[in-house]
Structure formats: C-alpha cells, structure tokens
Amino acid sequence: MDINDLRSIVTVVSLALFLGICWWAYRRSNRGRFDEAAQVPFLSE
Numbered sequence: 032m033d034i035n036d037l038r039s040i041v042t043v044v045s046l047a048l049f050l051g052i053c054w055w056a057y058r059r060s061n062r063g064r065f066d067e068a069a070q071v072p073f074l075s076e
Contacts, residue, residue: 055061 056065
C-alpha cells in the first residue's frame, strides 16, 4: 500500500460521508425539526 492507495481510500470515504450527510439532511422525517430550527433567528425574545 502506497500513498496513492491511501488517498483513494480517503476520497471514497469522504464521498460516502458527504452522501450520507446529504441523505440524512433531506429525509422527510427530519423536515419538521429543520423547519423549526430555521425559524429560530426570526423568533422574538
């Protein structure tokens, strides 16, 4: 295993992590929680 193999592995793991985060963020079950969190800056104290 040389440095190029390690770089390839890190690239694949990073892509998988990115896609996993995107999938988690756009799931319908999280929509209500994220919509509520998006309104926090506009709420009066």
